[in-house]
Amino acid sequence: MFNFLIDLLNNMKKTIHIIGSGFSSLSASCYLAQAGYRVIVLEKNSTIGGRARQLKKEGFTFDIGPTWYWMPDVFEKFFSDFKKNPSEYYHLNKLDPAYQVYFAKEDSKIVSGNLEEIHSMFEAEEKGSSKHLREFLTSARNNYNTAIKDLVYKPGESITELITPVTIKRANQFFSTIRKTIRKNIKNEKLIKILEFPVLFLGAKPSNTPTFYNFMNYADFGLGTWHPDGGMYTVVNGMVTLAKSLGVEFITEANVEQIKVRANNKVEGLIVNGEFKKSDIILSGADYHHTETLLPEKNRQYSEKYWSNKTFAPSALLFYVGLSKPVKNVSHHTLFFDCDFEVHAESIYDIPKWPENPLFYVSFPSKTDVSVAPEGKEAATFLIPLAPGIKDTNEIRETYFKKIIERLEKVTNQTIKENIIFKESFCVNDFKEEYNSYQGNAYGLANTLMQTAFLRPKIKSKKVKNLFFTGQLTVPGPGVPPALISGKIAADLILKNN
Structure with missing residues (x-):
């Protein structure tokens, strides 16, 4: 009798199918279930x-995707909307140092988890720079507060969302760039690289990113870099636990093959693994371009030309490496900026090709978290940013692994190759295969001026009633905190529409 009543109640609720189970989908699923909908999340992969x-x-644990935990306030806001706290689901550690940046052999800067120590480091490198840094971070903090309170939770439907008394005062910051603003007062190239680094999370060159986005520098220096015990996947597990407690259903290995639309241009349902599933509302957290290919052509909002003209954030070549002994002279997050960033950036954004001498990043989570590697061993995740859509072969991957391992050995003055137990790689072809990612991009659309807010693909379909989108190609943009926000917006x- 009890099961019958549950089935009856479920049948009375509107059913929402969510395609994909990334951060934006998980976020949206919680809000929608809390509002009383029957929510079913469909994930094409097995997890x-x-x-x-x-x-x-072999006893090692790697985050396949995101490894940085920034903007902890966004996570706190998400869980507080359900009268919960992140600490009920995972434990956070603030990293100190936050990260390390190498510029040449045995030449690196430690970015502290303490703001006053960061000011001191700047002043020691360039006299007078700490004063400019304080002024820059005051602007960054104000922009962060404006973005979080007034802008990023808006649905991107109209330019009027950007027009507030505060943004009018700061209009010039949308038409200047991070690069110009930083270089106006700070001349030391090492310090410039450290200040320009957070913009890479937005998927664009500093020379193409509006100054307003310096709020990422406040996220970096002001709010700090954190690590959840067990890695970023513990955040996923926490959100899934919350979602299930709200009644969300999850189905894995559920490949959505078609979105069915009625004659009146209203959602009818989905074809999943060859079977029809009726749906009142569909929300896609999968790749936006791919989702539209599941529709009849007349119901698609954006043409292939539209997508090909967009500036996409990079793809990436990643290696997950188990090492038999710890790596010396590195931090949990270590950036290798010992090559020319401009040349590498050109190979991503201007003339897409494999970079000859790439910048790269390595995460050594076992420096902080003993659970991710066997005792006395080291887990390492390497990442090279790449142009989406470029040729990807095993031979090319091997060539670049050799390049970055040799660079790592050289700049940190040690031998590492002989300590490799195993390595796994992930690149453009895998992003396409595993996530149906357009051109194999890793982060979505870049946050350039012409791809900001209302100029991004719409969350609400203009052609199909009750079809919605969420994730890194919609507002607010790339990154884990923006994904949580995107889920709430959707x-x-x-x-609002039902």
């Missing part, structure tokens, strides 16, 4: 998390 999946091998729009 939940979208790009934030996990690799376990859920709010669904509630």
